[in-house]
Amino acid sequence: MTSPAYDVVAIGNAIVDVIARVSDEFLEAEGLPSGSMRLIDADRAVELYGKMGPGQEVSGGAAANTLAGMTMLGSRTAFVGQVADDQLGAIYRHDLTSLGVKFDVPAREGEPPTGRCLILVAPDGERTMNTFLGASHYLPADAIDEDLIRSAGVLFLEGYMWDPPEPRAAMRRAIAVAREAGVKVALATCADFCVHMHRGDFRALIDEKLIDILFVNEEEAGILEQSDADAALETLAKDVPLVVMTRGPKGAVAVRGDERASVAAEPVDQVKDTTGAGDLFAAGFLHGHAQCKGLAECLRLGAICAGEVISHYGARPEADLKALAASKL
Template sequence: MTQPRYDVIAIGNAIVDVIAPVTHDFLVAEELPAGSMRLIDDERAVDLYAKMGQATEISGGAAANTLAGATMLGLKTAFIGQVADDQLGEIYRHDLTAVGVDFDTPARAGDPHTGRCLVLVDPDGERTMNTSLGASQFLPAEAIDDELIGSTRVLFLEGYLWDPAEPREAMKRAIKVARAAGVQVAFATCADFCVHMHGKDFRAMIDDGLIDILFVNEEEAGILEGSDPDAAFESLAKDVPLVVMTRGADGAIAARGNERAKVSPEPVAQVKDLTGAGDLFAAGFLSGYCRDASLEESLVRGAVAAGEVISHWGARPEADLQAMVAKRLG
């Protein structure tokens, strides 16, 4: 059997993260609940950006963060997402391809601008995310290359991108192509508001057998199944071939059929920024899954990658993940 060209191809928002520290008082004054994630319009994005103070700009987006980590862990990856034909779009493409992720989706001419996420990090390391989707919400179905989708082992889909109609149709088409080509479909619910808004769609995809790997945190699982997280996990495990549920300070668990595995979080000297923790956990897990590692090893890889990214600002790893994983696995 011919080996796929790619290990993981992901479809997601092309977003530049603008990260800045803020006080609890700032969040209260701006009426932003700590840890919340919301979509904002261009006017609010400009207003909030002006109030943030000194910031760090890093190319991000949940699926792209996952690909960056997976690539650093040795996987061959590609990204499908929409940037604008502007300076931020050029920066975004350069940042992603410099890591080793293939990204050939043509830029979109005209307005709106390349998307951005204003990430406000409080003294507890909790991030409050305010996203202006910009061009990313106009990814067309025509951007889906059937041959490209068929050339990967795993197609990874970002739940955030399910909200805008155009990229939702693009992902539906990609799923159809993937199923026909025997490609595994992985789906990350990404945030509680995504599940509140589109839980019925997510559940329908599960019921229709369209999702092979589900990445979810315990809150999202509870919302999706309408129960406590433990019961939700077991319910999902009956209907999805592989479920991975992160549990914050309690680590993560995975289920594949009757098989169960769990992992504790990696020790971190100081949590500086939780941005990207779930994205990098998925990266680490996939780095094991795509190399036919056990559930236990895949979870450990996820924990190591997540632990590294929360130890510094930004959602992209700064240390040698492969060396960290090798040391942890002994």
């Protein structure tokens, strides 16, 4: 069998993260529960940006963060997402491609501008995310390069992208191409509000046997199955060939048929920012999966990558992940 040209091709939001430290009092004054994630409009994005003080701008987006980590580990990756023809769009493309991720979807002309996520980091490291989707909201179905999808080992779908109608249509087209070509389909549900909003659709994808790998955290799993997390893992494992459930500081567990493995969270000196923890966990796990590693080693790689990203601000790794993984495995 011919090896895939890309270990993972991902579809996701192309968003620039703006990260700033804030006090608990700031969050309370703005009516933002610590750890929450919400979509905001352009006016609120401008207002909140003006209040949040100095910030660090880093290219982000859940699926793109995962690909960045995978590429740093040595995987071959490609990204499908939408930026605008503006300064942030150019910066975003440069940041991603400079890591070695293929990203050649043409920029979108006119409004809205490239998306951005305003990430407010509390003193305990918990992050509150306020996302203006911008141009990423308008990824068209014709942006799907069918040959690119066929060339992948895994098609990775970002749950945040399921809400807007155009990206949803693009993802459905990609799923159809992947299934016909025998490419595995992975879905990350991404956030509790995504599952609340799209539980029916996500469950339909699972029931129709369109999802081969599912990434959830405990809360998302419980919402999806309308049960507690442990029971949800059991029912999901009956319907999805491979389920990976992260458990925050308690680590993670994966189930594939009768095979089950778990891992403890990677110890870090100080949790500075949990932004990107789930994204980088998926990066490590999928890299191991692409290398045909066992479940336990895939989970360990995920924990190592997540541990690195929560030890500093921002959702992209700062350490040499390949060297870090080699030193710990």
